[in-house]
Amino acid sequence: MILEAILSSAIGAYLCSILGFYISRLGLSTLAFTVAHAALAGAAIALVLGLDMTYLAMVFSITTAVILGLLYDKLSFALNSICMTLFSFFNAVALLAIYYSNTVVLATASISAVLWGSVLAVTIEKLVILIGIVAVFTLYVSAYRKHIDTILFDKKIAEAEGINIVLHVVTLLILASSAISIVLRIVGGFLVFTLLYVPTALVSSLQLSIKKQYIAIPLFGTTSALLGLGTSFVFDLPVGVSIALSTIAIAVIAVTTKMIVMKIVYRNR
Amino acid sequence: MYRRARVSEALRRDSYVVELTNVWVRYSGSGKPAIRNITLSLRKPCIALVTGPNGAGKTTLIETCLGLLKPFRGRAKLFGVDTKSRKIVDVRKLCSYVPQDFMKPPYESYTVRQVIAMGLTSTKTAFEPITQSDEENIMRIARLLGIEDLLDKPIGKLSGGQQQRVFIARALIRNPQALFLDEPFSSIDRDSRYYIAKVLKSYIEQNNAFAMVVSHDTEPIESLSSIVIELVDGTIKKVVEK
Numbered sequence: 285m286i287l288e289a290i291l292s293s294a295i296g297a298y299l300c301s302i303l304g305f306y307i308s309r310l311g312l313s314t315l316a317f318t319v320a321h322a323a324l325a326g327a328a329i330a331l332v333l334g335l336d337m338t339y340l341a342m343v344f345s346i347t348t349a350v351i352l353g354l355l356y357d358k359l360s361f362a363l364n365s366i367c368m369t370l371f372s373f374f375n376a377v378a379l380l381a382i383y384y385s386n387t388v389v390l391a392t393a394s395i396s397a398v399l400w401g402s403v404l405a406v407t408i409e410k411l412v413i414l415i416g417i418v419a420v421f422t423l424y425v426s427a428y429r430k431h432i433d434t435i436l437f438d439k440k441i442a443e444a445e446g447i448n449i450v451l452h453v454v455t456l457l458i459l460a461s462s463a464i465s466i467v468l469r470i471v472g473g474f475l476v477f478t479l480l481y482v483p484t485a486l487v488s489s490l491q492l493s494i495k496k497q498y499i500a501i502p503l504f505g506t507t508s509a510l511l512g513l514g515t516s517f518v519f520d521l522p523v524g525v526s527i528a529l530s531t532i533a534i535a536v537i538a539v540t541t542k543m544i545v546m547k548i549v550y551r552n553r
Numbered sequence: 554m555y556r557r558a559r560v561s562e563a564l565r566r567d568s569y570v571v572e573l574t575n576v577w578v579r580y581s582g583s584g585k586p587a588i589r590n591i592t593l594s595l596r597k598p599c600i601a602l603v604t605g606p607n608g609a610g611k612t613t614l615i616e617t618c619l620g621l622l623k624p625f626r627g628r629a630k631l632f633g634v635d636t637k638s639r640k641i642v643d644v645r646k647l648c649s650y651v652p653q654d655f656m657k658p659p660y661e662s663y664t665v666r667q668v669i670a671m672g673l674t675s676t677k678t679a680f681e682p683i684t685q686s687d688e689e690n691i692m693r694i695a696r697l698l699g700i701e702d703l704l705d706k707p708i709g710k711l712s713g714g715q716q717q718r719v720f721i722a723r724a725l726i727r728n729p730q731a732l733f734l735d736e737p738f739s740s741i742d743r744d745s746r747y748y749i750a751k752v753l754k755s756y757i758e759q760n761n762a763f764a765m766v767v768s769h770d771t772e773p774i775e776s777l778s779s780i781v782i783e784l785v786d787g788t789i790k791k792v793v794e795k
Contacts, residue, residue, distance in 0.1 A: 359581075362581055362582075427680050428679055430670075430671070430674045430677060431674055433671065434671040434674040437668065440652055441651075442671075442674075442675075443645075444619050444645060444733070445648070445672065445727065446646035446647075446648070446675040447675045491660045493662035494663060
């Protein structure tokens with residue numbers, strides 16, 4: 285069980301952080317945020333219906349990802365407003381489902397797993413699915429590395445040159461929503477976005493080259509997740525909260541250290 | 554193969570590169586159209602200069618021609634394909650675009666060589682690498698534009714004029730049938746402007762191609778262009794054919 289928890293945390297954090305890099309550089313953070321909360325709503329509804337949380341979370345998040353991805357080039361500015369409205373809607377649906385699941389089936393442990401995450405929730409089956417998502421992601425990035433780089437560099441020129449932006453946006457969002465649905469069981473519905481966003485935000489602030497970012501972002505995400513997992517075991521804290529706080533703590537330390545080093549360097553010049 | 558066939562079909566079906574019929578375009582959240590009632594048909598070979606004061610709708614026009622902006626009224630076609638059609642993605646493979654807001658920040662770490670090679674991406678399939686012949690072409694175009702010494706430098710570290718040359722090089726490496734250039738000389742010094750304008754003119758003549766150049770400063774393109782379109786307040790004020 286411990287090995288499964290370590291592997292799923294490390295692989296899930298790797299996948300979320302590297303997908304977060306693409307999502308952030310493509311300006312899809314709001315879309316991903318909405319997709320993550322669609323997964324939360326799906327998981328919460330599964331509680332009421334007595335279904336597998338991960339699979340219903342996947343159905344909800346992938347459907348949302350496909351719809352938003354296809355609308356991506358049609359709605360432009362309006363898309364953010366739609367995403368924030370959907371985010372509120374999914375949160376409301378999730379809380380309503382949690383309310384009903386608590387009064388109907390008294391599933392407190394399951395509710396905790398949805399909200400705060402649980403290392404007990406990841407089975408071998410889910411771990412295999414997670415590894416499968418990593419394999420698909422690796423194959424996709426290897427095949428379309430040049431296309432993705434071209435879009436990351438300048439989306440408008442890439443579109444004008446005939447690269448199918450919508451296809452790549454939908455693919456990345458589907459991969460992200462699949463990863464989120466599994467990682468949601470470990471980190472919890474409200475904190476899963478931490479692993480998508482914080483590693484990229486930190487590494488971007490360090491202003492590393494693209495090659496170094498590709499290495500630093502998943503390394504930071506994976507290290508934070510394992511540190512959070514360890515902290516959770518030692519202090520008996522909810523695993524999702526521990527991972528989120530570890531990620532943010534490392535980010536704050538790294539940025540503060542960089543600022544101090546820069547000050548010393550400039551003072552000595 | 555199927556995609557290439559569709560692109561060739563688009564080329565054969567209609568001899569107009571750009572065909573706008575009573576086109577109105579507005580930006581999301583804005584009530585006022587940026588361009589109004591534009592009707593324009595342009596064939597190749599041709600260099601079309603689009604000029605006019607700030608806010609006249611020049612950038613909107615070029616982005617509408619490429620299908621990056623869609624008309625809410627009227628019809629826009631590129632190589633005979635409606636810009637609202639899904640096929641427009643394939644037709645854009647025949648085009649190159651240099652945007653007005655090209656400048657990359659100092660932390661942008663893609664090298665000049667990588668940026669020029671990105672111009673070839675849309676014609677490559679999954680897993681297809683950059684070939685030796687592509688590398689030779691990159692070097693040839695870089696020499697033509699005087700940026701061969703910058704090939705391994707990060708683009709973010711270059712000056713505005715150098716970056717603009719890199720984007721023109723990326724546009725040319727694609728061997729396009731149509732070039733859409735939005736203020737392509739805005740950061741380039743006067744002497745180099747004339748040289749690069751001649752390079753573009755010679756490309757258009759040798760390849761029987763088309764260029765739409767947006768510029769509020771008419772020189773050096775005006776003397777080389779075959780048609781001058783003057784926009785004022787979102788409408789065509791004057792068209793001068795030479």
